[in-house]
Amino acid sequence: MEFYLKENGMRIDLDYGELSISGNEDHGYRPFQLMVASIAGCSGSVFRKILEKQRTEVEDIIINADVERNPEEANRIERISLKYTIKGYHLDPEKLYKNLEISRRNCSMIRSVEGSIKIEESMETIELSI
Template sequence: MQFYLKENGMRTDLEYGELCISGNEDYGFRPFQLMVASIAGCSASVFRKILAKQRTEVQDLTIDADVVRNPEEANRIEEIKLRYVIKGYNLDPEKLYKNLEIARKNCSMVRSVENSIKIEENIDTIELSR
């Protein structure tokens, strides 16, 4: 990856387009937003693959992310709370949590920050009827 200095931040050109990064969200994604998106995106991607292998019938999966930052330490991210909302059929919460734990162990982004950022994961299920 190559990054280019702009007046109000940085940019890089990636396969899916230009990515602008700035501490001012008028000019691009803020670095903490990209960090949280990387963790949530990686975790959800691995989790979805595991659910597909388990033949879990998921119709929709969303993640709400709450971020705790420490303003006294350069607004350091201290904690990310991920709440998975899963809509599907015959959902077994115990099995979902076991699969989420497997996903956590196989998500490179979570593993990269696990000793510096507390990551809490919870699941809410919405059972659909046929």
């Protein structure tokens, strides 16, 4: 990966386009936003694959991320709370929580920050009718 200096941050050219990174939201994504997006995106993707393999009928997964940062330590990310809202059919919350735990163990982004960022997960299910 090659990153290039630009006037108000950095940029990288990826297969899906150019990504601008800046401490100022007017000029690109903030680094902490990319970190949180990587964790939520990885976790959600792994979770979805597990649910598909088990043929769990899911219409949608929404992940809400609440971030706690420490201004005393360079605004370091201390905690990320991920709330999963699962919309689907014949949902078994106990089975979903077990699958979420499996996805946590298999998400490279969560595993990469273990011990430095506290990751909390919760879930809400919305049962859809046929």
